Amino acid sequence: MIRIEQLHKKFGKNKVLKGVDLTISKKGVFAILGPNGSGKTTLIKALLGMVIPDSGSLSVGDISIKKDWKYRDQIDYLPQIANFPANLTVKELISMIKDLRNRPGEDKKLITVFKLEPFLTKKLSNLSGGTKQKVNLVLTLMFDSPIIILDEPTTGLDPIALIHLKKIIKEEKSKGKIILITSHIMSFVEEMADEIVFLLEGKVYFKGTIEALKTETKESNFEHAIANLLTHEDA
Numbered sequence: 001m002i003r004i005e006q007l008h009k010k011f012g013k014n015k016v017l018k019g020v021d022l023t024i025s026k027k028g029v030f031a032i033l034g035p036n037g038s039g040k041t042t043l044i045k046a047l048l049g050m051v052i053p054d055s056g057s058l059s060v061g062d063i064s065i066k067k068d069w070k071y072r073d074q075i076d077y078l079p080q081i082a083n084f085p086a087n088l089t090v091k092e093l094i095s096m097i098k099d100l101r102n103r104p105g106e107d108k109k110l111i112t113v114f115k116l117e118p119f120l121t122k123k124l125s126n127l128s129g130g131t132k133q134k135v136n137l138v139l140t141l142m143f144d145s146p147i148i149i150l151d152e153p154t155t156g157l158d159p160i161a162l163i164h165l166k167k168i169i170k171e172e173k174s175k176g177k178i179i180l181i182t183s184h185i186m187s188f189v190e191e192m193a194d195e196i197v198f199l200l201e202g203k204v205y206f207k208g209t210i211e212a213l214k215t216e217t218k219e220s221n222f223e224h225a226i227a228n229l230l231t232h233e234d235a
């Protein structure tokens with residue numbers, strides 16, 4: 001259960017979140033969408049305690065974020081840009097993250113799925129972008145937490161890795177988890193998301209299923225339905 005009420009956040013004069021209300025009470029995949037700079041990452045970071053809101057309340061699993069930081073242990077988070085320590089090997093990084101989280105972590109299956117064995121002893125600075133993203137995914141998905149937050153998970157992935165990622169997301173969903181995803185790849189969103197949360201002008205402009213969005217915008221095509229929301233902004 002995630003509950004966000006009247007969340008406000010500005011950076012200097014830039015008011016990014018202007019009263020976001022969002023409740024997610026059931027399992028499923030929720031796509032946080034919105035144009036560049038609409039505050040998707042800021043919202044996610046607020047949920048993780050990495051951005052301190054100016055006002056509003058956030059709770060995860062009935063625990064208010066302000067009162068107790070232990071809630072973070074329930075969340076597995078994939079950052080949009082992973083800044084890995086350049087001189088560590090993949091193996092060293094995986095073991096460091098396990099130590100930091102003080103949890104065992106099921107990395108072996110993920111390493112096999114993403115074919116990372118040949119890279120385990122390689123330094124992170126020597127990996128390609130897509131391989132780094134696969135490592136990023138292993139670090140996130142190895143801990144079986146009830147909430148998963150993936151910020152642009154498809155970045156740099158080849159088609160085979162993408163198929164595996166989609167399979168993993170579906171498996172995690174079937175375990176009853178809440179999965180939040182941001183992505184600009186509409187085909188990925190359409191295939192994966194149970195609900196869309198569309199941020200615009202600092203608020204949740206639309207929340208509902210893809211079918212509901214299509215009905216509301218009178219568009220049978222998902223990409224056009226999203227574009228329709230944006231056209232309304234310009235109007």
Ligand SMILES: Nc1ncnc2c1ncn2[C@@H]1O[C@H](COP(=O)(O)OP(=O)(O)OP(=O)(O)O)[C@@H](O)[C@H]1O
Nearest residue numbers: 011012014016034035036037038039040041042043
């Ligand atoms: N630490 C920060 N300091 C100053 N401004 C920031 C900071 N973080 C984000 N912003 C600004 O807040 C706004 C929202 O950024 P955010 O990264 O949340 O958007 P986004 O919806 O995730 O965008 P994108 O789709 O491009 O990833 C942008 O104008 C950004 O420049």
